[in-house]
Each structure stands twice: as structure tokens, then as C-alpha cells.
Amino acid sequence: MSAGAKEHAGARRRVLPRVPVVERAAVTVAVAMVLLAAVGPLIAPHDPYAVDLSRSLLPPSGDHWFGTDVSGRDVLSRVLSGARITLPATMIVIVTAALIGTVVGTVAALGGKVVDEVLMRVTDIGLSLPSIILALGLAAALGSGLRSAVIALSLTWWPGYARLVRTLVRDVKDAEYVDAARMLGVSRTRLVLRHILPNALNTLYVQTTLDVAAVMLVISGLSFVGVGAQVPSPEWGAMIAAAAGDLTGGWWAVAFPGLAIMLTAISFNLLGDWLRVRNDPTIREGAGR
Amino acid sequence: MARFLLRRLVTSVVVLAGLAVVTFLMTQVLPGDPARTAAGRNATAEQVARARTELGLDRPLWEQFTGYLDRLLHGDLGVSVFTQRPVLDDIAAMLPSSVELVLAAMAINVVVAVPLGVYAAYRRGGPSDVAARLVALLGAAVPVFWLGLMLQLVFAAQLRLLPLTGQLAFGQDVPRITGMTSLDALLGGNPAAFGDALLHLVLPALTLAASFVAVVARTVRSSMITTLDSDYITLARATGASELRVVVRHGLRNAMVPASTILGMQLGWMLGSTVLVESIFGRTGIGAHAVAAVLQNDLYTVIGTVLVIGVVFVVANIAVDLVQLWLNPRLRRTRRRTGEPAVPALAGVKP
Numbered sequence: 001m002s003a004g005a006k007e008h009a010g011a012r013r014r015v016l017p018r019v020p021v022v023e024r025a026a027v028t029v030a031v032a033m034v035l036l037a038a039v040g041p042l043i044a045p046h047d048p049y050a051v052d053l054s055r056s057l058l059p060p061s062g063d064h065w066f067g068t069d070v071s072g073r074d075v076l077s078r079v080l081s082g083a084r085i086t087l088p089a090t091m092i093v094i095v096t097a098a099l100i101g102t103v104v105g106t107v108a109a110l111g112g113k114v115v116d117e118v119l120m121r122v123t124d125i126g127l128s129l130p131s132i133i134l135a136l137g138l139a140a141a142l143g144s145g146l147r148s149a150v151i152a153l154s155l156t157w158w159p160g161y162a163r164l165v166r167t168l169v170r171d172v173k174d175a176e177y178v179d180a181a182r183m184l185g186v187s188r189t190r191l192v193l194r195h196i197l198p199n200a201l202n203t204l205y206v207q208t209t210l211d212v213a214a215v216m217l218v219i220s221g222l223s224f225v226g227v228g229a230q231v232p233s234p235e236w237g238a239m240i241a242a243a244a245g246d247l248t249g250g251w252w253a254v255a256f257p258g259l260a261i262m263l264t265a266i267s268f269n270l271l272g273d274w275l276r277v278r279n280d281p282t283i284r285e286g287a288g289r
Numbered sequence: 290m291a292r293f294l295l296r297r298l299v300t301s302v303v304v305l306a307g308l309a310v311v312t313f314l315m316t317q318v319l320p321g322d323p324a325r326t327a328a329g330r331n332a333t334a335e336q337v338a339r340a341r342t343e344l345g346l347d348r349p350l351w352e353q354f355t356g357y358l359d360r361l362l363h364g365d366l367g368v369s370v371f372t373q374r375p376v377l378d379d380i381a382a383m384l385p386s387s388v389e390l391v392l393a394a395m396a397i398n399v400v401v402a403v404p405l406g407v408y409a410a411y412r413r414g415g416p417s418d419v420a421a422r423l424v425a426l427l428g429a430a431v432p433v434f435w436l437g438l439m440l441q442l443v444f445a446a447q448l449r450l451l452p453l454t455g456q457l458a459f460g461q462d463v464p465r466i467t468g469m470t471s472l473d474a475l476l477g478g479n480p481a482a483f484g485d486a487l488l489h490l491v492l493p494a495l496t497l498a499a500s501f502v503a504v505v506a507r508t509v510r511s512s513m514i515t516t517l518d519s520d521y522i523t524l525a526r527a528t529g530a531s532e533l534r535v536v537v538r539h540g541l542r543n544a545m546v547p548a549s550t551i552l553g554m555q556l557g558w559m560l561g562s563t564v565l566v567e568s569i570f571g572r573t574g575i576g577a578h579a580v581a582a583v584l585q586n587d588l589y590t591v592i593g594t595v596l597v598i599g600v601v602f603v604v605a606n607i608a609v610d611l612v613q614l615w616l617n618p619r620l621r622r623t624r625r626r627t628g629e630p631a632v633p634a635l636a637g638v639k640p
Contacts, residue, residue: 124300125307128606129599130561133579134311137595140583141315217432221565224434225580240435244569247438248446258435265430 026270033264036080037087046074048081048234057250067252069243071232075253078234079260085235087264089150090216094208096154101161102201106192108162109169119162126159132218139227146235149228153218157211164207168200175199206279210272213265220261236261297610301603308599312592313357366596367589371582376593380575384597385468386456387567387574391559393494394501399552402502406509406548407541410517421506428503433562437496437569444492451492454571458485493570497562501555508551512544546617553609557602 046064052072060067066075108119126134131153138152172178173196181195220237222228229235231242236257243253324341332340341347345356360366366376409421445453452458456470461482463473471490474482516522517540525539526532563576575594582590 121300121303122307125304125311128304128602129308129595130558130602132564133561133595133598136564136579136583137312137315137591140586140588140591144583213430217430220432221434224432225564225568226584237432237434240432240438244438247442251442254435254438254442258432258439261432261435262427262430266426269426269429 020274023270023274026267026274029263029267030271033083033087033267036083038084044074044077044080046077048073048077049232050074057246057253059250060252066256067250069239069253070246070250073232075239075256078239079236079256082234082236082239082257082260083264085146085229085233086216086220086237086261089146089219089229089235090212092150093153093157093215093219094211097157098161098204098208100154100158101163102165102197102204104158104162105165105167106169106197106200109166110173110192110196116166120166123159123162126156127163129156131156132221135218135222136225136227139222144227144230146223146229146233149219149222152227153215153222157215160211161204161207165200165204168203169196172196172200203279206272206275209268209275212268212272216261216265216268293614294610297607301607304603305600308596309358309361310354312596313354315592315595316357316588361596366593369582369587369590371585371587371590376589377597379578379590380593380597382468383573383575383578386470386572387560387563387576389469389471390490390493390497390563390567390572390574391556393490394497394559395552395556397494397498398501398505398555401498402505403509403541403545403548405502406506407513407536407544409506410510410513410544411536413514418510421510425503425507428500431499433496433500434565434569436499437493437566440492440496441569452489454569456486456489456572457482458489461485489570493566493572496569497559497566500562501559504555505548505551509544509548512547513540516540516544546613549612549616550609553605553612557598557605560598560601 050073052068055064055068055072056070058064058068058072064074064076066079069075069078104119104123108116111119134156135149135152138155139148142148142151178191178195181191186195219228220235220240223230223233223235223237224241226241229238231238239257240254243250243257247254324337324346345353348356364377366380368374369376369379372379405417405421405424409415409418412418441453444451457463461479463470463479463482463486464477466473466476471483471486474480474486517536522535522539525535530539560575563574564579565576566572567574567577568580575597579591579594581587582594
């Protein structure tokens with residue numbers, strides 16, 4: 001192929017982005033999971049909370065696709081309802097952490113040397129501990145429950161965003177259009193909110209997408225060890241914890257919630273990777289992938 | 290170099306001080322009555338009142354904090370409401386077993402991830418590259434606790450190849466010397482118990498290693514790609530060195546510099562992840578201990594665990610820096626501008 005033809009093909013791709021097969025599947029699953037979080041309980045074939053001890057630990061069948069748990073509850077219905085617990089909790093953590101991180105990172109980038117130094121040392125503390133451990137301690141102090149887990153995790157997850165936003169803001173703060181706006185007499189607040197942040201943050205969503213899987217794993221992990229969502233909540237980690245005791249007699253009650261976590265995590269990771277590559281031509285052309 | 294080290298030490302002290310503040314806030318400011326928490330869920334009114342004076346909760350907050358800091362510096366992390374023993378003693382008794390598990394997981398991590406990363410880089414786009422990408426994809430998405438249960442189901446319950454839980458088979462006994470079961474069996478001159486302890490380590494260590502393998506394999510792969518494309522590799526090939534020698538002696542040695550940073554930091558992360566692994570496999574250790582403490586509302590033990598893991602993590606980071614200085618002479622000469630670690634993107638290292 002001649003160089004010209006290649007360029008032409010590249011140009012056409014940019015007009016109509018060609019989504020690779022794997023990534024298309026990932027986007028589909030990620031979107032499906034978000035949809036499930038909205039309508040999951042509505043399409044659940046059984047009541048996810050209905051206890052029926054006569055139907056305890058039934059293996060997967062036509063009536064119960066994913067089998068039943070030890071209390072006779074339909075695992076499929078619970079996995080479907082669980083999407084409504086795990087995914088929103090994850091989103092809340094990420095949005096809160098990104099907000100805190102954006103404020104801290106922006107202040108650090110624009111606030112001068114001393115402020116920067118102090119704030120970055122504070123983020124060091126957060127970054128220098130496994131988040132599951134910090135969150136475990138915080139959630140234990142706050143009292144068990146999904147709300148505690150969400151608060152604890154939000155409070156431990158922001159330092160990563162603060163670091164990232166600080167770098168992003170520093171990259172754009174001396175740009176010519178910012179200088180121009182400043183010289184036009186734009187107020188400081190407006191300068192930050194309208195000129196710096198929108199340009200600095202337009203890549204932040206890549207990191208937030210990549211974080212969905214990680215946050216979800218920690219939330220379900222916290223629920224698994226007992227500081228997050230409590231039984232009988234169909235949160236996926238709590239479901240696994242509740243079924244772990246009957247592992248050999250009812251593997252399906254453990255396997256399916258875990259598969260749901262994994263499938264969601266994989267699809268969000270693929271989605272994030274794809275967004276990252278699409279956003280960064282140096283990776284696309286370089287040795288990555 | 291001295292400047293770099295000094296700066297890292299200062300940062301570590303700041304981190305530790307911050308950790309003290311955070312854990313102090315956990316005991317004091319968060320909702321709930323700390324005296325009641327300290328005295329335990331079923332304490333009587335007198336016990337709560339006694340705990341209040343003992344903890345100095347009737348004094349101003351600043352005084353309470355200096356008192357707390359003073360106790361921390363003397364190794365006093367409080368008394369567990371559950372075991373009625375000093376928190377630090379309990380943790381010290383648990384730590385060796387967790388270290389044993391972490392070291393076993395680290396061994397698996399290195400043995401699997403490094404060759405996988407190297408081969409994926411060497412045969413870019415080939416089947417091993419696809420395998421490496423698949424491992425990375427699964428490793429970053431699998432819930433460790435679930436993986437542990439599934440491994441138990443398949444290898445212990447169904448195939449009966451490996452023990453389900455515990456650290457030693459029933460009837461085996463080893464003297465407690467180091468607290469690491471396998472090492473104690475060896476020191477006690479009991480090879481059968483040693484083999485048994487190793488068998489008991491396989492599944493938990495695999496579970497713990499799973500999410501870390503992905504990160505290491507990816508790092509080794511990408512730094513290996515950069516290294517293999519460099520001029521000195523071409524030169525090494527031109528001198529007629531064997532392919533194995535070129536890849537391992539010239540390539541891997543240089544590519545391991547960034548990977549070693551990540552491996553060092555992973556030691557700390559792995560210690561944190563024992564929280565999710567140990568209790569599944571019925572192992573004693575700091576992770577299982579912390580989980581039990583959470584369920585028993587034993588807040589001082591939980592906070593003590595957070596502190597100990599934090600300290601281990603900071604010490605491990607200093608050790609990583611020293612190894613880096615030794616591995617990479619360039620770091621010794623160039624004065625780093627900010628004193629930040631050689632691998633800045635910590636966020637990507639989180640399992």
C-alpha cells in the first residue's frame with residue numbers, strides 16, 4: 001500500500017471510528033451491566049429476597065438458571081439485583097474521589113510551592129498504603145455497612161486523582177489561551193472553572209473508567225470480609241461470603257456472583273484501555289498493545 | 290545521592306506521622322463513643338467509664354493526640370478487647386505466618402510473571418503475547434477471595450490434589466521457632482511436615498499472587514520491548530552472543546530495573562491483600578487477624594494492623610530505593626529534581 005493510501009485509510013477511520021471486536025464486546029457488556037443496574041430487579045425471574053428453605057441449594061436448572069442458595073433464594077435474581085448495589089456504590093466512590101482529587105490537585109497545582117508541597121505529602125500518605133487496609137480500618141471505625149464502605153473507600157481513593165489532576169492542570173495552566181484569558185481580566189475563579197479545568201480534565205474520564213474494576217473489587221472485598229454490605233443484601237461480595245460455607249454443596253451460589261464481578265471488571269478495563277489508546281496517539285503508534 | 294536518600298527518609302517520616310494522625314482520627318473523631326468501643330460491645334457502664342479515664346478521653350484533643358503518639362512510639366497500640374492481650378503482641382505473633390505466605394506468593398509471582406513478560410516481548414504479537422495480555426486482563430478483574438474459593442473447589446474438594454484449609458495436616462506438629470510453619474518444620478528436622486506445609490501454601494499463595502502477576506508481566510513486557518529495541522542489544526547480537534545470552538544477560542538485566550521497583554512495592558500490597566486470602570484458607574496471620582477483629586468490633590486491633598502494615602510498607606519502600614540505587618548507578622549521580630520514586634505512577638501499580 002502506498003503511503004498516500006495508508007493516510008487515506010487512516011483519515012477514513014477517524015471519521016467513522018472502527019471499534020475492534022473485543023472492545024465492541026467490552027462496550028456491550030459494560031453498557032449491559034449499567035442497564036442491568038437500572039432494570040435488573042425488574043427482569044429478575046424470582047424475588048431476590050424470598051426465603052424458601054424447601055428449595056435450598058438446588059443446582060442450576062430451567063427454573064433456576066443459576067441455582068438457589070442455602071436459603072432457597074434464586075441466585076440469578078440476586079445477581080441481577082446485585083448489579084443495582086455494586087455498580088452505583090462503585091460509581092459513588094469514583095465520583096466522590098474524583099471530585100476531592102480534582103479540588104486538591106487543582107489547588108496544589110495553582111496554589112504555590114508551599115501549598116503544593118503540603119498537599120502532595122498528604123496524598124503520599126494515601127498512596128502509600130494498600131487502600132483495602134485503610135478502608136478496612138475506616139469502615140470498621142464507622143461501623144459495618146455498605147455506606148461505611150463507600151465513605152471509607154472514597155476517602156482513601158482520591159489521592160491518585162489528586163496526583164493526576166495536579167499534573168494535568170500544570171500542563172495547561174501556562175498555555176497561551178489561559179494567558180490570554182488572564183490578560184482579558186477574567187476572574188481567578190472563572191479562569192480555573194472555565195478555562196483551565198475543562199481543558200485539563202478532558203482525559204480524566206479514562207482513568208475513572210479504568211478505576212471502575214479496581215474499586216468494584218475492593219467494595220466487594222470489603223463486603224466479603226464483613227465490613228461492607230451485610231446479608232441478606234445481594235451485593236456480589238456479600239453473596240459470595242454468605243455462600244462460601246456451602247462451597248462443596250452449592251458451588252453455583254459462589255461461582256455466579258464472582259463471574260458477574262469478573263465480567264463487569266473485564267469489560268470496564270477493556271473499555272478504559274480502549275479509551276486510553278484512542279486518546280493517546282503515542283500509545284497507538286508505539287510499542288504498546 | 291545522600292540528598293536523595295535524605296529526602297526519601299523525610300517523606301517516609303511524614304507518611305508515618307500522617308498515618309498516626311489518620312489512625313488517631315479513626316479512634317477519636319469518627320461517630321460512636323470511643324470509650325464504649327474500647328471497652329467492648331457488652332461492657333457495663335463502669336467499664337466504659339474506666340476506659341474513658343484510661344484513654345484520657347476527658348482531656349483536650351491535642352493532649353490526647355500527643356499521648357497517643359507517645360504510646361505509639363513506645364510500641365503501645367492498646368489492648369485487644371477480645372484477647373485481652375497487647376495488640377502489638379498479637380500482631381507480632383501473627384506476622385511471621387503472613388510473611389511466609391507473602392514470600393511464597395512473591396516467588397510464584399516472579400517465576401510466572403518475569404518469563405511471561407520476557408517471552409511476550411520477545412515474540413511480540415505471538416501466542417505468548419496474547420497469553421500475557423489475557424493473564425493481565427483476568428488478573429486485574431478477578432476478585433481474589435472468589436479465586437481462592439474456586440481453587441479450593443477444584444483442586445481441594447473435587448480433585449483432592451491439595452489440602453483445603455489450614456497450615457499443616459492433622460497430626461503433624463512443628464516446634465514454634467520463627468512462626469513460619471514451613472521454616473519451623475525444616476529447622477525442627479521434620480521433612481515430612483515441611484512438604485506438608487508447602488502443600489498447604491500452594492493454593493493460598495497462588496490466590497494471593499494472581500492479581501500481582503498481571504502487573505509484573507505487563508511491566509517486564511514493556512520495559513523489555515524498550516530494551517530489546519536499543520542499540521546495545523543490536524551490538525550484543527553483532528558480537529555473536531547467543532540469543533539466550535542477549536535476551537537474559539543484556540536485555541532482562543536492564544529491563545528488571547523498573548520491574549524490581551514494582552516487585553518491592555508489591556510486597557506491601559500483598560501483605561494488605563492477606564486480609565482477603567488468609568481467612569478463606571483458615572490460615573493464621575495478620576490478615577485473618579484483622580478480619581476477625583473487625584467482626585468482633587476490636588477496633589484497636591484493626592487500627593494496630595493498619596499501622597503495622599503501613600510501617601512495613603514504608604520500610605519496604607525505603608528498601609526498594611536502596612536496591613534501586615544499587616541496581617541503577619545513574620540514580621546515584623543525577624540529583625533528582627523532586628526526589629520522587631523512580632516509578633512515579635503509583636496508581637497503575639495498585640492491584
